Amino acid sequence: MPIVVALAGLLQLLLAGMFVIMLVAYRTAGxxxxxxxxxxxxRQGADPRVLGEHGIRLEEGRWGFAVxxxxxxxxxxxxxxxxxxxxIGRVSTFAVQPLVLLGVGYVTTIQVFAVxxxxxxxxxxxxxxxxxxxxxxxxxxxxxxxxxxxxxxxxLRWLLATxxxxxxxxxxxxxxxxxxxx
Numbered sequence: 001m002p003i004v005v006a007l008a009g010l011l012q013l014l015l016a017g018m019f020v021i022m023l024v025a026y027r028t029a030g031x032x033x034x035x036x037x038x039x040x041x042x043r044q045g046a047d048p049r050v051l052g053e054h055g056i057r058l059e060e061g062r063w064g065f066a067v068x069x070x071x072x073x074x075x076x077x078x079x080x081x082x083x084x085x086x087x088i089g090r091v092s093t094f095a096v097q098p099l100v101l102l103g104v105g106y107v108t109t110i111q112v113f114a115v116x117x118x119x120x121x122x123x124x125x126x127x128x129x130x131x132x133x134x135x136x137x138x139x140x141x142x143x144x145x146x147x148x149x150x151x152x153x154x155x156l157r158w159l160l161a162t163x164x165x166x167x168x169x170x171x172x173x174x175x176x177x178x179x180x181x182x
Contacts, residue, residue, distance in 0.1 A: 002180050004171040005082060008093070011168050012079035015100070015160040019072035022153055023065055025146075033145040034058040040141035041133070050129045051138065054122065058142055071104065082172065087181040090172050101165035108158035115139050 037058060038048035051057075060068075078096060081089020110117060115136065122135045143151065171177060 001083065001085070002174075002176040004174045004177050005085075005180050008168040008171040008177070009079040009083040011160060011164040011171075012075045012082070012093075015104075015157065015164055016072040016075035016079070018153060018157040018160060019068050019075075022150070022157060023060075023068045023072075025150060026060055027065070029146045029150065030059045033142040036141040036145040037138050040138045044133055044137070046129060046133050050127065054125065054127070054130065056118070056138070071100070075100070085180050085182055090177070090181045093168065093172055097165050097168050100161060101169075104161040105158070105165065108154065108161050111154050112158045 034057070037051060037056060041048040041051055074096060078089055078093050082093060118139060119135050122130055122133070
């Protein structure tokens with residue numbers, strides 16, 4: 001097996017693994033982070049419901065978990081097909097990996113840069129209920145409620161979804177890869 005194919009499969013498996021690990025951790029940590037955010041809002045004299053109205057929701061719904069696990073499953077299947085030399089896997093990767101790059105890359109970019117994006121968005125709000133709310137403290141409360149490894153894992157997932165997706169596509173277009181698939 002060419003090293004470029006092994007690299008592509010490994011990157012796909014790593015991203016799938018990051019999805020599963022982070023979803024499992026977030027199952028319990030997400031509600032805890034939401035409670036911390038709500039408590040910080042109350043401590044500052046704000047109604048915590050206003051945060052949800054403006055997009056600060058840290059509990060993942062069933063749909064979000066289903067999508068995350070489905071993405072992980074698709075990546076595992078693609079990796080298995082690619083590692084076994086199946087041309088169907090390679091062609092499917094050329095169709096799916098750009099969607100991972102754009103879709104997962106977009107969502108994880110927002111997650112990686114959540115604090116500056118949210119602070120900027122809240123500064124522009126005309127809602128008097130959030131005037132004077134220290135949104136950085138609210139977000140810090142959420143971060144403190146998550147496992148210490150969660151932030152670095154978020155950055156790693158972002159890198160795997162973006163740079164990793166580009167590397168997977170590039171690796172599978174190499175001449176060494178082309179001869180492996182049948």
